[in-house]
Amino acid sequence: MSSPVARGAAWLRRIARRSRRLLPDSKHPAQMVVAGFALAIAVGTVLLMLPISSETGTVTHWVNALFTATSAVCVTGLVVVDTPGHWSTFGESVVLGMIQIGGFGIMTLASMLGMLVARRFGLRMRRTAQTETKSLGLGDIRSVVAGVITVSLIVELVTTTVLTTRFTLGYGESLQHAAYLGLFHAVSAFNNAGFSLYSDSLVRFATDPWICLPMVIAFVIGGLGFPVLFEIGRRLRHQRRYWSLHARVTLGTYATLAVIGVAAFLSFEWNNPGTLGRFGVPGKLLAGFFHGLAPRTAGFNSVDVGELHPATMLVTDVLMFIGGGSAGTAGGIKVTTFALLAFVILTEVRGETNVHILGRKLPVVVHRQALTVVLVGGGLVFVAALALMVLSPFRLDAVLFESVSAFGTVGLSTGITSQLPQAGQLVLVLLMFAGRLGPITLASALALRERGRRYDFPEERPIVG
Template identity: 75%
Template sequence: MLRRLLPDSRQPARMVVFGFGLAVLVGTALLLLPVASTSGTPTNWVTALFTATSAVCVTGLIVVDTAAHWSTFGELVVLGLIQIGGLGIMTLASLLGLLVTRRLGLRMQRTAQTETKSLDLGDVRSVIAGVIMVSLTVETLTAAALTARFAIGYGQPLGHAGYFGVFHAVSAFNNAGFALYPNSLMRYATDPWVCVPVLVAIVIGGLGFPVLFGIGRRLRQRQRRLSLHARITLFTYGALVLLGTVTVTAFEWSNPETLGRFGIGGKLLAGVFHGITPRTAGFNTVEVGEMHPATLLVTDILMFIGGGSAGTAGGIKVTTFALLAFVIAAEVRGVPSVHVMGRKLPNGVQRQALTVVLLGVGMVIAATLTLLLLSPFGLDAVLFESISAFGTVGLSTGITADLPHAAQLVLVVLMFTGRLGPITLASALALRERGRRYELPEERPIVG
């Protein structure tokens, strides 16, 4: 009976969904315990489920203040779920990517001598060890920097500073956005000794383990070239960070409710912070709900795109966005095939990218329409909330806690599918790719 309930191990995408679903259920059960709340009474099941899903999916949307509602035990449960979610996403996505690469490599290149159809034990150990080493190293260094700043710069007791440093370091690297302050990191908006370590952890976690591994290998073997995936990710990620920083800083420069109340240095620091945090980090140093509508729209776009593949960031991923841009550019030029950085893109990859994007758009539209029907809030706020949940960002205009339970459950589903959907869908499509034995007569319908 139990074997029937468990997913088929030959279907890795199903295993991923099952594993994360189980983590959400266990986290919900722990947060329902009376000891998890500061009041000592059981928490509402919707609140517990929402928080557990947000933590496991490293989103950061909250319906109750983390420090005020949850006890130390509850905070540690949230922290553990964030760590499990971040490590799980990076590990499983990296393994799925390696599995896809090897299967397609065998099929297309016919190099059976050097490629295998499945991952061997050495590959699995290498990926898991690499992910854990990178995660713990970055989190430790970030926690040390934040602890020193909290203790020396703000006079916090060392134990308190260490606890806050570790919590925010783990949350930053995993792009979770959970904070132990009621207004996120707004009190540190002009403090580079807090903001910069957080931003560095966000970027490293958001690039993805394959890119980090490629950079490390490139530094050790100077003659080795970065993979196409790594080059596309780094270029697109950097371009989007620059675009986000410039637009947020320009649009909010004179807004007295956001950047307008800071000096030039503070404006630039906050502008950079909010140019990076839509990569799915979720922290904020200014009031998002007071931003100009144009800034919110730009943030919507950045949140939907997200960060790097096989990392802690969500969204459709920067590589998916870049691939579609390359396809469009080739089509506009009338080129029959898509060439990028000295390589040709397979037709199957182009179709997979298009599928992921269109399904993502459909999910956001469906969720936005549902939230509009279930809540009294306007389109700007609801759309922002939907994209934030789908992209596992965690930024909010402040309406999350005021949504009815039915609307919060919609966000729970959106966070879960948004976190796992692009990964499992892309891998499932790639692993199911097969040749066609015949072709039907060709006929072109009218486009446009």
Template identity: 60%
Template sequence: MRAAARWLPRFQHPAQFVVAGFASAIAVGTVLLSLPVAREGPASASFLDALFTATSGVCVTGLIVVDTPGYWSTFGEVVILGLIQVGGFGLMTTASLLVLLVSRRIGLRSRLTAAAETKSLGLGDVRRVVTGVAKVSVLFEFATALILTVRLLIGYDEPLGRAAYLGVFHAISAFNNAGFSLYSDSLMRFATDPWVLIPIAVAVICGGLGFPVLLELRREFRQPRRWSLHTKITLSATALLIPGGMAFITYSEWDNDATLAPLSVPAKLLNGFFHSVMPRTAGFNSVDVEQMTEGTWLGTDVLMFIGGGSASTAGGIKVTTFFLLLFVIVAEIRGQRAVNVFDRQVGARVQRQALTVALLSVAAVVIPTIIVAEATPEISTDRAMFEVISAFSTVGLSTGITDSLPGAEQAMLVLLMFVGRLGPITFASALALRNQEKLYDLPEGRPIIG
């Protein structure tokens, strides 16, 4: 037994458990989707198609290389739905538990501060985190599914069973920010229907806020002064990004005959709002993304890269990382020695963590973009960058080039989805847990900047 134990993998860090768990889920999903019963027709799916779809499902991305309703059977669709649910629930739970772990590994004074700041995550209350995430997920998914089912039943004459199936699938896909759809045109057929687009957008927003924020809002919704710094940053950033993105996309596409121009003014505003929410990182689309202007693509790139809230189903570098760095810039411009956000001071260690995550994420986007652009000269650089950011930020929006990429580049997107989903979470926790105290400081140097 001792000899056998030597061959077992030894996990020295919690992040290793996270990576191993999600890799195992992807492996199981790949096997299930490779079965002949998972595909429409006599043949089974290729390994790369099954791997790509399983990774996209577990990492709640939504990028596809085959048409979901046309290629996969009902069994395959249920497998994808299960992978989305496992991936979304696992992400929210894992991220929340890592917050607990980090708060328990810091000093006593910092621990007390963390306990006061993260009221939604009590130190050591693991069971409450898990059950809380489950309750939140079921609540939002059930409410969204109910609205969609009734709308499809009454407004589109779908049979009850079919309406319920479509409602549940899209509700789970929306709350988990996955973006998988059982319609070949995603949600373009519902471009003028607020009863479909708004519930899905609300589910995406709530899933992208994260469990700590949702739980804190439930407890202290009427007392904003008692909200933690994390909740204040997440809600403030969301309140700025969604209207800002809506204004930009609506203005940019207003006269585009292939997207918003044929729609009425209310429908234009509805779709501008919807496409401002999706980069948080859902991936549904109600108008043709491929026909959008290059300026809209670039603005969407920025929204996708920022992503949603920490400890949520959203991807990207997270709004807390982005806006914390924005506050650092403001403090430096003003000549302030400390970085103050709302009524709290942010420590230098947290600033370095945010900068590290952001710069590594930039590298994770730039290098694959260059590879795709060089390997496929027929694809423009802006399309290649859009696809890479969508994969890394686990968004799922596409300009229509995913299925036309060579196998090697599709495999790279698989790795990018995996790294983009787990990388920021595990790496940030690793930085927080890695705390080495030095007994001395080197003399200060001042290199020339700029």
């Protein structure tokens, strides 16, 4: 008969073997991302409920704390309480820390999940792609983490310096307070969070290029995604000839949608007295440029969103739903997903069988993954908008705008967020969490679960359309 120690050791070995089979990183690494963000939100909620976090020194209601923590960690920017009016300096610091953790975590974990998915490629394809693009190597986790930290700190430091200088020289703020304002808005901009220490966001700075343009540059860089930024850096240093397909699609689609967004905003809002109509031509151009890019999920506004023309709101809905680049701080279904489906449609219209993009053939499995992400995202927005219409007295255009903003982790609002009932706010909490992590985890899970089938049923073609 074995001793109790031996039996215990054997039992521990069995538990260890079973645990290795059940650990999320063995089969479903995306689960670790979800669990990590849920834990960060829980910790942030507890910290924000502390009396020291509010200006009045009282306990914040758990729904308000949960909503703010989710919005900060998911780098959204929707708020149910006035950020500078309700939170103390400690509370604002907690929000700032959660924004940084959320943005850093998304860029790092999404990049590593993308590398893990890349391991599903054949050896020949991997070697060819890496030879031509010299993109992130498999297992290059250390360079990913170091790169994300470096990019984040550099962009935030430069933006903080410019904003601090402007707040000091242009608005008479003390150096200490100006530095605090500059740091908060720089971190919020780069991480596409949309939180501001001004109750009107950036409306008071709508015609100030020294405030608006640094913010635009910061949230565009953060929204492109770390893989694209890494490749741009490598190209600038080594003058490489080839770009990866991902970088070319991301940059091309992002630029195209930016032009469409700016043109649409200027066209629809040029004479609107509630938005651009009260500015001169330079102010209109600056505010139009800012708002043409903000829906890519920056979340800041320099005009009153509630006064937008219905056509502008609809265009903004589309831009918010598409979002920014993969493995970046922007949300949405991502510009690559949108572009891939556009090429799939173009191929079908032409009557061709294979999808080709910029000299590369697109695998059929990618079609299905992109279509799944779009349909699931659209379904979530529809369900959330329907729930908000049932729970609140607001019209479809307002609740749809709010739902798309939450799913795309944008943060723009027509002003109804704080007026929603608590049940409606909890709907937005779930939508922000799903919108921030859903496209990433869903796409990676679909890719990692891909496997062949040993048999097929007889083929039959139903009528389409």
